Amino acid sequence: MVATPSSDQAEVILVGCGCPLRGMGWYHAVQMLGGECPSAKLCHIVEPWFLGPGASGPGGPEFAQFKEKTAAEHGVQFWTSLADVPAVAEGVKRLALISGRTVDNPRLLGEAIAAGCSVIYLEKPGAPTVAELKAMKQQAADAGVSICMGYNKNVCKYVRKAREFAAATDGSHVTFVSNNTYEPTAASLGECFERNAEGMLKNMAIHELALLASFYDVTVDNIDSVSVDKEFSSMQTLKGPSGKDFTDFDKAKFTIATKTGKAVSVQADRCGGDVSYAKVSDIGGNELFRHSMPDEEDKANVSVLEAKYPGAMPYFFSQDPDYTTVKERVAKHCVTGEEAKDIATIDIAIAALEVGEYLTPLMKEELSSAGAKTITPAVTAATAATLQQ
Numbered sequence: 403m404v405a406t407p408s409s410d411q412a413e414v415i416l417v418g419c420g421c422p423l424r425g426m427g428w429y430h431a432v433q434m435l436g437g438e439c440p441s442a443k444l445c446h447i448v449e450p451w452f453l454g455p456g457a458s459g460p461g462g463p464e465f466a467q468f469k470e471k472t473a474a475e476h477g478v479q480f481w482t483s484l485a486d487v488p489a490v491a492e493g494v495k496r497l498a499l500i501s502g503r504t505v506d507n508p509r510l511l512g513e514a515i516a517a518g519c520s521v522i523y524l525e526k527p528g529a530p531t532v533a534e535l536k537a538m539k540q541q542a543a544d545a546g547v548s549i550c551m552g553y554n555k556n557v558c559k560y561v562r563k564a565r566e567f568a569a570a571t572d573g574s575h576v577t578f579v580s581n582n583t584y585e586p587t588a589a590s591l592g593e594c595f596e597r598n599a600e601g602m603l604k605n606m607a608i609h610e611l612a613l614l615a616s617f618y619d620v621t622v623d624n625i626d627s628v629s630v631d632k633e634f635s636s637m638q639t640l641k642g643p644s645g646k647d648f649t650d651f652d653k654a655k656f657t658i659a660t661k662t663g664k665a666v667s668v669q670a671d672r673c674g675g676d677v678s679y680a681k682v683s684d685i686g687g688n689e690l691f692r693h694s695m696p697d698e699e700d701k702a703n704v705s706v707l708e709a710k711y712p713g714a715m716p717y718f719f720s721q722d723p724d725y726t727t728v729k730e731r732v733a734k735h736c737v738t739g740e741e742a743k744d745i746a747t748i749d750i751a752i753a754a755l756e757v758g759e760y761l762t763p764l765m766k767e768e769l770s771s772a773g774a775k776t777i778t779p780a781v782t783a784a785t786a787a788t789l790q791q
Contacts, residue, residue, distance in 0.1 A: 405477035407443035412495050412736040415446040415487055415517065417510055418502025421461030422468045423714040426525065427501035430729065432711070435476055438726045442497070442733035446479050446487050447472070453482045484510065490518035497736040499523040499729070501552075504600065508534045515545045521736035523729070525552040527608045527758070528751040530600060535755060539748045550732045551746035553612040553754075554724040557731075559700075560693040561613060564680030567691040574682045574690065577667035578610045581674030583716060586652075588640050594672060595650045596642025602651045603758040603765070607670040612746050615753035618666045620658055622756045630768045631655035634669065637769045654765065676716045696720040 407413040414434060419427040427449075434444040452465035472478045481487050490496045498514035500507060500522065507529050514522050522542065528551060529535045542549050555561055561578070568574045584590045598605040614620035634655040642648050655669040679694040696704055700720065707719040718725075728745060735742040746754075 403477040404479065405443060405445040407445065407494060410737060411441055411443040412497040412521070412733040413446075413490065414442050414444045414733065415448060415484065415496065415498045415514070415519065416444060417448045417484065417498055417500045417514065418506075419447050419449045419452070419465070419468075420501070421452070422464045423711060424461065425501070426718075427499075428468070429714070429718045429725065430499055430501055431472070433722075433726055433729065435472065435478075439730040439733055441737055442729055444476070444478055446481060448481045448484055448487065450482050453480060484513040484517045487517050495520055495736045497521045497523065497733060501525045504528070505530055508538055511538050511549075512541060515542065515547050519547065521548045521550065521732065523550050523552060523732050524748075524751070526612070526751070527600070527604055527755050528748070529755075532752060532756050532759060535748065535752045539752065542748070548735065549748040550728075550735065550742055551612070551748065551751045552728055553609055553616075553746040553750070554721055554728045555609040555613055556616055556744050556746050557727045558695055558721075558724050560678070560680050560695045560697065563693040564682055564691065565617060568682045571682060571684075571690065573685045575665060575667065575685070575687075576680060576682055577669055578613055578680050579674075580607055580610055580668070580670045580678045581676065582606060582672050583676050584672045586673040591638065591652055591672060592640035592642045592648065595638075595640055595648035596644060596646070598650075599648060601758075601762050602654060602670060602672070603762050604755060606672065607654065607668060608754055608758055610668040610670065611754040611757050612750055614658065614666055614668070615750050615757065616744075616746060618658075618664050619660055619662050620664075620666070620757060621753045622760045624660045624662060625757075625760075626659045626661045628761065628764065629657045629659075630765055631657075631669075632769065635765070635769055637766060649766070651765070651769075656761070656765065676720060678720075 416427055416431055419425055419431055422428050431444060433439060434442050452462055456462055469480050496519045498519040500510050507524060511522060529538060564576055568576050584594050634653055636653040637651050639647050639649040652672045657665060657667040659665045677694050679692055681689050682691040683689050703722060704719040707722060731742040731745050
């Protein structure tokens with residue numbers, strides 16, 4: 403038995419499965435294998451690490467068991483590279499879901515195009531740098547290939563409800579709050595800093611920056627000012643498992659005002675827990691509305707998934723419906739060509755990463771300074787440290 407898409411399904415190549423229970427690619431796989439994305443048929447998994455040097459290391463045996471079961475029960479074929487995947491059959495729409503290391507994405511995009519993929523789903527942030535993302539955009543455009551980004555918070559219920567409430571409330575202000583479940587210890591955060599060496603604003607909080615680019619016109623050129631909450635924000639230099647030092651934010655909170663008159667805030671905390679939310683406040687800062695992820699409806703689904711996949715990463719479960727929504731819309735876009743509603747484009751990815759690259763050094767200098775709290779684009783990082791809010 404070999405997995406084959408029907409006429410109303412995209413043939414999906416998952417690139418970068420990762421370790422069962424740990425890798426985001428693995429969770430994408432189990433959702434598609436479970437039929438949760440009807441327009442997506444998982445046919446191929448490309449996993450160079452666990453089918454190569456990592457086979458005998460941590461996670462290797464677990465991946466081998468997953469491979470054996472998935473091949474036997476679903477007919478999925480496994481490969482060590484995209485070049486090994488058989489040519490796309492005539493009339494089949496092929497989709498690559500790339501969920502590997504960010505640094506590999508520019509190369510993998512080219513390989514996916516060569517493998518006959520007409521749509522490519524890239525996990526955030528898409529590439530390590532803005533320059534690479536722009537080159538990838540051009541490469542895809544030259545090949546007539548569409549790129550969709552896995553910014554699942556663009557379709558989250560809590561984001562939609564907060565935006566709807568704010569739109570109906572004059573003078574309101576939205577804050578997007580992103581939390582994670584790392585232990586507040588040097589060992590836990592040091593490992594996090596090294597594994598996500600691109601930094602919080604280009605990794606954990608990049609989802610929020612994509613929201614700002616998608617719905618609040620936030621681009622580097624349109625930023626009027628950035629106000630940093632120095633009481634909340636925290637930056638540390640910690641040793642990672644390699645013994646090298648890494649400097650990053652464990653907490654960050656800031657407000658961006660745009661030249662077009664919009665303002666929005668972001669709060670991110672590596673050790674804040676497993677609930678993220680959006681809140682709407684009035685002009686005096688009094689909270690008027692809050693919606694969380696997961697909400698009460700979602701928590702019932704989380705309990706089911708915890709029992710089904712014990713030991714898996716907690717954030718898989720709280721964001722489960724959104725992962726499904728993004729994949730289904732992208733797969734349907736691949737099959738029919740219709741617009742993938744609210745799915746972030748490569749242009750949104752570029753704008754978000756540009757903002758992340760812009761904010762990171764300015765905020766690091768800001769948190770190293772004694773009194774500055776507001777940064778404006780017209781002011782250099784060196785002189786920003788002399789300003790007072």
